[in-house]
Amino acid sequence: xxxxxxxxxxxxxxxxxxxxxxxxxxxxxxxxxxxxxxxxxxxxxxxxxxxxxxxxxxxxxxxxxxxxxxxxxxxxxxxxxxxxxxxxxxxxxxxxxxxxxxxxxxxxxxxxxxxxxxxxxxxxxxxxxxxxxxxxxxxxxxxxxxxxxxxxxxxxxxxxxxxxxxxxxxxxxxxxxxxxxxxxxxxxxxxxxxxxxxxxxxxxxxxxxxxxxxxxxxxxxxxxxxxxxxxxxxxxxxxxxxxxxxxxxxxxxxxxxxxxxxxxxxxxxxxxxxxxxxxxxxxxxxxxxxxxxxxxxxxxxxxxxxxxxxxxxxxxxxxxxxxxxxxxxxxxxxxxxxxxxxxxxxxxxxxxxxxxxxxxxxxxxxxxxxxxxxxxxxxxxx
Amino acid sequence: xxxxxxxxxxxxxxxxxxxxxxxxxxxxxxxxxxxxxxxxxxxxxxxxxxxxxxxxxxxxxxxxxxxxxxxxxxxxxxxxxxxxxxxxxxxxxxxxxxxxxxxxxxxxxxxxxxxxxxxxxxxxxxxxxxxxxxxxxxxxxxxxxxxxxxxxxxxxxxxxxxxxxxxxxxxxxxxxxxxxxxxxxxxxxxxxxxxxxxxxxxxxxxxxxx
Numbered sequence: 230x231x232x233x234x235x236x237x238x239x240x241x242x243x244x245x246x247x248x249x250x251x252x253x254x255x256x257x258x259x260x261x262x263x264x265x266x267x268x269x270x271x272x273x274x275x276x277x278x279x280x281x282x283x284x285x286x287x288x289x290x291x292x293x294x295x296x297x298x299x300x301x302x303x304x305x306x307x308x309x310x311x312x313x314x315x316x317x318x319x320x321x322x323x324x325x326x327x328x329x330x331x332x333x334x335x336x337x338x339x340x341x342x343x344x345x346x347x348x349x350x351x352x353x354x355x356x357x358x359x360x361x362x363x364x365x366x367x368x369x370x371x372x373x374x375x376x377x378x379x380x381x382x383x384x385x386x387x388x389x390x391x392x393x394x395x396x397x398x399x400x401x402x403x404x405x406x407x408x409x410x411x412x413x414x415x416x417x418x419x420x421x422x423x424x425x426x427x428x429x430x431x432x433x434x435x436x437x438x439x440x441x442x443x444x445x446x447x448x449x450x451x452x453x454x455x456x457x458x459x460x461x462x463x464x465x466x467x468x469x470x471x472x473x474x475x476x477x478x479x480x481x482x483x484x485x486x487x488x489x490x491x492x493x494x495x496x497x498x499x500x501x502x503x504x505x506x507x508x509x510x511x512x513x514x515x516x517x518x519x520x521x522x523x524x525x526x527x528x529x530x531x532x533x534x535x536x537x538x539x540x541x542x543x544x545x546x547x548x549x550x551x552x553x554x555x556x557x558x559x560x561x562x563x564x565x566x567x568x569x570x571x572x573x574x575x576x577x578x579x580x581x582x583x584x585x586x587x588x589x590x591x592x593x594x595x596x597x598x599x600x601x602x603x604x605x606x607x608x609x610x611x
Numbered sequence: 612x613x614x615x616x617x618x619x620x621x622x623x624x625x626x627x628x629x630x631x632x633x634x635x636x637x638x639x640x641x642x643x644x645x646x647x648x649x650x651x652x653x654x655x656x657x658x659x660x661x662x663x664x665x666x667x668x669x670x671x672x673x674x675x676x677x678x679x680x681x682x683x684x685x686x687x688x689x690x691x692x693x694x695x696x697x698x699x700x701x702x703x704x705x706x707x708x709x710x711x712x713x714x715x716x717x718x719x720x721x722x723x724x725x726x727x728x729x730x731x732x733x734x735x736x737x738x739x740x741x742x743x744x745x746x747x748x749x750x751x752x753x754x755x756x757x758x759x760x761x762x763x764x765x766x767x768x769x770x771x772x773x774x775x776x777x778x779x780x781x782x783x784x785x786x787x788x789x790x791x792x793x794x795x796x797x798x799x800x801x802x803x804x805x806x807x808x809x810x811x812x813x814x815x816x817x818x819x820x821x
Contacts, residue, residue, distance in 0.1 A: 299704075303656045325819045341704070352699040352707075359702040359775075363784075366777045393700075 255281040255555075255611045256290070272301045273327040273551055276337055280555045284592045284611050288344055295341040301326070302334050303360070325549065332430075332475040333553045334364040335377055342383055343423065343606065346390075349598025355387035365475070378407040379470035379560050386414060386421055386564065390602050411467070414564030420603035422459070422565075424466055426452045426578070427558030428610045430476035432550040437496075439547045444477040447558060452578040452586040452609055455561060459571045459605070466561040473558050498540040505534030555611055570597045576607060657786040657812040658703035659771070667808035668713045671792050672721055674806045681765065681794060681804050682725045688764040690794065692718065693732045696766065701773035701788060710790075711767065729763045765794040765803055782816040 259281040263274035279294035328334065338361030345354035358380045365375040375381075385400030401413035414421075428447025435441040457464045509531035516523050574593050578586040592608045645651060647661040676682045681690075692715035694707040719728050730737070737760060743749045744756070769792045776785040787809070794804040 300656070303658065325817075328820050345704075353704045356699060356702055356704045360704070363702060363775050363777055366775075366779065396700075 256285045256287060259555075269324065269326045270551065271327075272298050273329070273553065275301075276329070276333070276553050277555050279337075279340060280608075281611060283340060283344070283594075283606070284555075284608055286594050288347060288596075292341070292344045292348075295337060295344065298337055299341060299360075302328055302337055302364075327549075327551055329553060330432075330476065331365050332377075332472060333556070335361040335380060335475070336472070336553065336556055337361075338364065339380060339383070342380075342387070343604065346383075346387065346421070347596035347598070347604050347606075349600060349602065351387045351391035355384055355391065358384040358387060376407055377470065377475060378404045378411075379562065381407070382411075382469055382562060389414060389418075390600070408467075408469070415566065417566045418564040419601060420565055420567035420571075420605065422457065422464060422466060422563040422605040422607070424455055424457070424561040424576075424607040424609075425557035425559075426455065426561065426609050429552060429554050429556035430473045430558070432476075432552040434548060434550050439550070442548045442550060444473065446473055447610075450558065450610055451580040452588060453559065453581045454579045454583075455607075456577045456579070457563070457607075458573075458575040459567070460573055464563050464565060466563040468559055469562040470560040471558070472556055472560065498537045502534045502536070502538030502540075505530050505537060507534075509534060557608065557610065567603055569601070570595050570603060571605065574605060574607070578609060655814070657784055657814055659701075659705050659788060663788070663808075663810060664709050664713060667790055668710060668717060670808060671714055671806045672718045675718060675794070675804060676721060676725070678804050682722065687722075687725055687727045689727045689729050689761055691729045691731045691763045691766040693767065695731070696768040696795075698770045701771045702775050702786065703771070703773060703788070705771065707771070714767070714792075727761070729761050731763070734760070763797050766797055768793045768795050782818065782820060783813060784816070785811065785813040787811040 256278065259274065259278035263271065263278050266274045275294050275298040279291050279298060282288075282291035282294060329337070338357045342354045342357030342361065345351070345357055361380040362375050362377055362384065365377040365380070381400050381403045385397045385404065388394075388397035388400060398413075401411075405411045405413070428450035431445045431447060432442050433445050435443045454468075455466065457466060509527045512523065512527045512530070516527065574595070576591055576593065578588055578591075580586050588609050590611065592606075592611065594606045596604045596606075598604075648665045649662055650660070681688065692711055694711045697707050697711055699705055699707055715728060718726065740749070741760075744751050769790065771788065771790050773789070774787040777783070788811070790808045792806040792808070793802050795801070796803050
């Protein structure tokens with residue numbers, strides 16, 4: 230196993246990444262966040278710490294963190310206190326235990342699968358990628374109808390390395406349906422290159438009381454394509470996934486209807502409070518002018534208005550905008566034959582217009598398993 | 612009037628109290644031993660869990676011991692039970708040794724000499740010691756010396772497979788597992804014994820997670 234970090238790129242010239250450089254401090258920071266996080270956010274910070282650990286080539290810690298997170302993601306949350314709170318009027322959706330949206334859950338399986346691949350455990354890698362596909366599923370009985378093609382590609386790759394040719398071909402056929410022009414890895418391929426570019430999709434609250442989630446791309450992380458050389462030879466990578474697309478095309482959630490109900494209740498309660506308060510106020514002026522009574526009734530009306538307004542103020546319709554902050558925006562993949570671990574991996578990044586992008590601390594890690602199969606993992610942001 | 616106002620203020624206070632910051636102030640839970648053969652009340656998934664491992668291995672042990680071709684031979688047959696040819700082709704991540712180790716150990720204890728188990732998974736360890744004995748690095752030990760290590764008559768093969776169903780509408784996830792166990796005749800390449808264990812689990816997530 231080897232690892233290295235690319236310091237600032239002298240783009241468009243390619244910079245050799247063969248020399249090992251000091252590791253990032255992100256794992257320590259993410260671990261500190263995890264330690265101080267409330268229980269409901271533990272899974273979120275566990276996932277972030279898992280990626281940070283992987284970025285520092287701490288595969289054992291990363292595996293353990295993803296196992297912990299996945300046990301929470303795979304566990305069924307029924308009748309939990311956090312869920313009951315999040316359903317109530319008085320707590321926002323973020324009161325629930327974090328489990329992530331489908332694209333985040335799928336990515337948790339993605340990283341666990343990569344770690345299994347790095348360790349040469351193809352069967353559990355395959356199980357992980359299948360688990361990820363299932364998280365992104367919207368149908369029944371293996372008609373997954375999922376469009377997370379990169380997970381299918383990696384399922385196929387795991388099958389190929391495990392010697393399950395028929396299943397590998399099936400998985401690659403599924404990928405080809407979703408990604409026209411996809412070329413399945415050659416039979417002699419033994420090295421997989423994964424490049425994760427850009428930053429995580431951001432969840433932003435929108436609408437009255439931030440009751441809607443909208444997705445925004447990461448700021449100031451413009452890299453969209455890369456040029457790669459391994460041991461002096463150019464390697465063509467194909468974009469296998471757009472995580473932002475996965476996040477933003479998820480569609481409406483059943484919980485959105487609950488939140489809409491909270492908003493409607495808030496509006497009604499606020500309206501009652503406003504009207505009752507106005508009536509009491511106007512009524513008292515009218516009563517004073519006409520010299521009449523009715524003070525008690527007007528007082529009761531004012532109290533109803535005040536209570537309704539307080540109820541409206543305390544309703545929490547805010548949607549859950551916690552998000553996994555160190556995911557990439559796009560994923561690029563190549564598979565090719567290679568003998569042993571590559572000694573030099575050179576990366577240059579470009580934006581949508583093809584202009585060079587300078588990035589600090591690009592992570593490049595390489596692993597070779599006992600059967601001589603290689604995984605190269607590149608991540609531009611942490 | 613004063614009472615009503617006071618009641619209103621009190622109601623307002625109660626409502627405001629409902630919106631105190633979310634604080635997990637649960638007292639925690641001391642460590643307690645759980646029965647490995649029952650489902651946890653707190654953490655459960657649709658994958659292979661401890662109670663499944665216990666149930667499937669117990670059933671296979673009973674079945675193997677009830678098979679005369681395996682456990683009823685005049686000369687106890689030699690058997691290899693490890694995870695080398697026991698494949699995980701399912702959607703569940705699992706350490707296969709959990710299954711094969713329990714099967715081998717409990718079968719060895721229950722067989723009481725009717726079956727001999729070959730420790731192929733410790734092959735390197737034995738080879739190193741044999742080499743040390745033969746090149747004079749250590750003495751010969753006290754039991755015996757053999758020309759070769761034990762050859763096996765049967766070896767475990769098998770596969771874990773699964774079928775998933777998922778409904779995003781209802782948040783229901785269902786997983787059917789089928790786990791096959793077979794003992795292969797290592798000379799004749801026939802299957803001397805087969806066993807199957809299957810189960811299906813279904814669970815529905817809270818509406819908040821659908």
